[in-house]
Amino acid sequence: MLDSVPNYSKPFREKQTGPLKKQQSAVDTLGMAFEKPMISVQSLTKSYHLGSMAVPVLKGIDLSVKTGEFVSIMGPSGSGKSTLLNVLGILDRYDDGEYILNGTLIKPLSETEAARYRNHLIGFVFQSFNLLPFKSALDNVAMPLYYRKVPRKQREEKAKKLLERMGMAHRMDHMPAELSGGQRQRIAIARALVTDPPLILADEPTGNLDSKTSEEVMELFTEINREGKTLVVITHDEEIAARTRRVIHLQDGRIRN
Amino acid sequence: MLDFERWAELGQSLSKHKLRTGLTAFGVSWGIFMLVLLLGMGKGLERGTMTLFQDTALNSVWIGGGKTSQSYKGLTPGRTVSLEIDDVALLGNLPGVEAVGPTKSLDKGYVMRYGKNTGAFQINGISAVNADIQKLALLSGRQINPLDERESRKVAIIGARVNDVLMKNQLHPVGKTIFVGETPFTVIGVYNKALGEQSPNRVYIPYTTLRQVFDPAPTVNMIALTVSPGYSWPDIKPEAIRLLSRQHRFDPNDASALEIYDISDEVKKVESLMSGIRLFMIIVGTGTLMAGCVGVSNTMLVTVKERTREFGIRKAIGASSADILFMVLHETLVITLAAGYAGLVAGVGLVELIGRLGIESDYFRDPQVDLSIAVSALGILILAGLIAGYLPARQAVRVSPIEALRHE
Numbered sequence: 049m050l051d052s053v054p055n056y057s058k059p060f061r062e063k064q065t066g067p068l069k070k071q072q073s074a075v076d077t078l079g080m081a082f083e084k085p086m087i088s089v090q091s092l093t094k095s096y097h098l099g100s101m102a103v104p105v106l107k108g109i110d111l112s113v114k115t116g117e118f119v120s121i122m123g124p125s126g127s128g129k130s131t132l133l134n135v136l137g138i139l140d141r142y143d144d145g146e147y148i149l150n151g152t153l154i155k156p157l158s159e160t161e162a163a164r165y166r167n168h169l170i171g172f173v174f175q176s177f178n179l180l181p182f183k184s185a186l187d188n189v190a191m192p193l194y195y196r197k198v199p200r201k202q203r204e205e206k207a208k209k210l211l212e213r214m215g216m217a218h219r220m221d222h223m224p225a226e227l228s229g230g231q232r233q234r235i236a237i238a239r240a241l242v243t244d245p246p247l248i249l250a251d252e253p254t255g256n257l258d259s260k261t262s263e264e265v266m267e268l269f270t271e272i273n274r275e276g277k278t279l280v281v282i283t284h285d286e287e288i289a290a291r292t293r294r295v296i297h298l299q300d301g302r303i304r305n
Numbered sequence: 306m307l308d309f310e311r312w313a314e315l316g317q318s319l320s321k322h323k324l325r326t327g328l329t330a331f332g333v334s335w336g337i338f339m340l341v342l343l344l345g346m347g348k349g350l351e352r353g354t355m356t357l358f359q360d361t362a363l364n365s366v367w368i369g370g371g372k373t374s375q376s377y378k379g380l381t382p383g384r385t386v387s388l389e390i391d392d393v394a395l396l397g398n399l400p401g402v403e404a405v406g407p408t409k410s411l412d413k414g415y416v417m418r419y420g421k422n423t424g425a426f427q428i429n430g431i432s433a434v435n436a437d438i439q440k441l442a443l444l445s446g447r448q449i450n451p452l453d454e455r456e457s458r459k460v461a462i463i464g465a466r467v468n469d470v471l472m473k474n475q476l477h478p479v480g481k482t483i484f485v486g487e488t489p490f491t492v493i494g495v496y497n498k499a500l501g502e503q504s505p506n507r508v509y510i511p512y513t514t515l516r517q518v519f520d521p522a523p524t525v526n527m528i529a530l531t532v533s534p535g536y537s538w539p540d541i542k543p544e545a546i547r548l549l550s551r552q553h554r555f556d557p558n559d560a561s562a563l564e565i566y567d568i569s570d571e572v573k574k575v576e577s578l579m580s581g582i583r584l585f586m587i588i589v590g591t592g593t594l595m596a597g598c599v600g601v602s603n604t605m606l607v608t609v610k611e612r613t614r615e616f617g618i619r620k621a622i623g624a625s626s627a628d629i630l631f632m633v634l635h636e637t638l639v640i641t642l643a644a645g646y647a648g649l650v651a652g653v654g655l656v657e658l659i660g661r662l663g664i665e666s667d668y669f670r671d672p673q674v675d676l677s678i679a680v681s682a683l684g685i686l687i688l689a690g691l692i693a694g695y696l697p698a699r700q701a702v703r704v705s706p707i708e709a710l711r712h713e
Contacts, residue, residue: 139621139706159702160625167623178618178710182317195623239622 084151086247086278087113087136092145094131105131106142107301113280115150115246118273120281120289123298130251132298133282137170137249138162150246167195171240175252177232179224179239185211186220189238196243210238214268230261237268241277248272250281254288266291315636322608329597329604330644333689336597337645340590341652341674341682347586349659349672351579355572356670362438362531363572364403366538368396368545369527369564370553377556386553386562390512390523393432395548401536402545406435407512407525415519417508418484419471426467427507428485430515438529441509446479446494449511453493457513461485462494464505488518538567591685598641598693605637605697609704616701617709626702633701637694638687645686649679 089111095102105128113119123129134140135147138154139162147154150169156162171192172178179188189207198206211217214234224232233253240248250269254262266288273279281292289295297304319326370386390407397405407430414425431439436448444465453460461483463471468478482489490510497505516523532538542565546557555562609616616629653674660672 134707137621139710158626160627163620163623163625163628166621172621174710178614178621180615180618182321191619192622195619195625195628243623 084115085112085148086115086117086150087111087280088146088148089136090146092135092142092147094128094135094140094142105301106135108145109301109303111296111303113278115278116273116276117294118269118279118281118292119294119296120283120292121296121298122283122286122289124284127298128301129282129298133249133251136280137172138165163195167192167243169245169247171243171245171248173233173236173240173248173250173253175255177224177229177236177256179232179235181224184221184223185216185227185235188224188235189242192239192243207238207242210242211235214238228261229257230264233257233261233265234268237265237272241272246278248277248279250279252283253281254283254285262288311632311635314632315639318636319640325604325608326640329601330640330647332597332600333594333641333644333686334597334648334651336590336594336689337648337682337686338652338655339593340587340685341649341678342655343586343590344583344678344682345652345656345672345674346659346669347579347583348675348678349656349665349669350582352671352673353665353669354575354579357668358568358572358575361440361568363568364532365438365529365568366532367527367529367566367568368549371561371564373555373559374561375556375559377554377559380554384555386555388525388528388549388553390525392549392552393525393528395552396528396530396545399541399544399548401533401541403531403533404434404437405528405530406432406438408432408435408439408527408529409512409515409520409525410507411515411519415485415508417467417471419481422471422473424467424470426464428515428519429507429509430512431509432512435512435529436509438531441494441496442498444495444497445477446492448494449509454511454513457511457517459488459490459514459518460493460510461490462496462509463492464507465495465497466504466506467508468495485518532569538569594645594685594689597644598689601637601641601690602693602696605633605694606700609633609697609701612701613704613709616704617706620704620706621710629701629704630698633698634691634694637697638690641686641690641693645683645690649682649686653679 089109092106092109092111093104094106095104097103109132121129121132131140135142136149138149138156141156149165152165152169154165156165166172179185180191183191186204186207189210190203193203193206208217208220211220214237216231216234216238219227219231219235224235227235233256237253248269253269254265257265269279269281270291279292281288283289368388370388373380373382373384373386376382393405393407396402409430411428411430414427416423416425431449433449433451433454436450441448441462443462446462449460449462452458463478463483468474471483472478472481478492478495481492483492484490485508490508496509512525532541543557546563549563550557550559553562616624619629656672656674665671
């Protein structure tokens, strides 16, 4: 399966820069073959409880992301985009409504169930990378497979292949602290891809990177999307949002159209 | 548990904080070390104390004359009751009495001589039966036998200290002749321990010889008797007292007329004292161990706080609550078990060393950690590890990935 993954490192080696432009998405490439939605959210609400007071954060979200889409969710701070990401990422529960991810109704009854869904359906990419500082790049990438009880040899093989394609083979045994921000984010992206999940959720993935590295990361995302993965990027950066196929604006707990 | 990755994770996590891990581990080591040491020493104390009874038969009862405290048949209280040799025969006829014999010690010391050396020592007269009851611990030679007694032979068992003073610690004192006053006595044995003596500095001779040579009065200081199997002293006591009270004319209910020491009763008292001490040591030792475990628990709690982010990441990429729980529990268990085992080995080692070096006194000998101590210590250790690990593990499970992954 991994052998079909295109070589991501090539564009970096060519140091492709230039103006940010809209990239072709998988949906364009494959026509409308994937009508089945990856994410289907209906009338989703979520409130936080401060003492006896309920503070509504998500006030009825309707959202649909098709398989193979590359979308960004934008919104000012306090608009509920972090909460939405947590719900989409099965890191948090929602009160009412419905969330169907890849055909599965996500209403986990237990932590363990939620962890299993996360492991199988979603790859996370974070602003602050969130690599384990005492593990090598290779170990970090292989980690999600450990929780899937994949044997060590297979884990490392898979992780190695991904790192090679990210152009990070020579940094395999380095600790995160020895790597640059861009390199770290590429490790994190490799980690998100290692379980081959249908959805990649990225939370401000370029927030800690300079503009050149940001562009490289977005380039990488475009490549991943072209290969068929659905990507949802949360950002407040217009330029980053502009490089995705669709921008969803979130304001005051609702989607603005 | 055999999962290599799990051990690798553990190694990374522990080696990151070597000093902290080491210090907390020391707490547990020390706890189990103290527990084992206390219990081992308790065993030594118990054995030492029980050997105090070794120079006497455990089923023996010692009876001596006392002073009356009640008037009886017109006689005033405060009279001295003095037991005599006839009483020995009287008691010997009672059912349940196995053997009975007199002892008598002379009030003053006698000057004794061997070659040019002299010294004053106390003389005790005992019977052959009594020699069995009293079990003088002999370094060499033999006990006084019925023939010595019947023939009033001039034979003596001397204390090691007497040998030291008179014969300058001669290697083979048995068969040599010492003079008590002008009377020659053949040494038949040397003892180094006897009931109620601080140091072995007396001379034991047959009771009959003592009467013939030094003091013809038919009195005895103490009558020693042993109780037949199947009987106990309380079964025999009323009849024995009745006989003696009739003979010496005192009220059978007068508790101070006779001085009675029931060794089996004393043994029971000491045994219950020992089990009390053992219980105390278990409590103190376990307390020390618990303090160590609280230390581990505390450190792990702090560690869990510091590792909030790590747990958050692990959860985000698919670790279940059980994975996190076992990870933390595994760490605590490994620290407590490894450290505890080290403490156990050190404790057993020290106790063994003390035993090997032969450090002993009147109340202490042969300390030992027996298997039951080691096994229960191990059990306590595992329990302590689980208790120490539970709180931090629960804390780790409660880490919410959202909180943990929040932007810095």
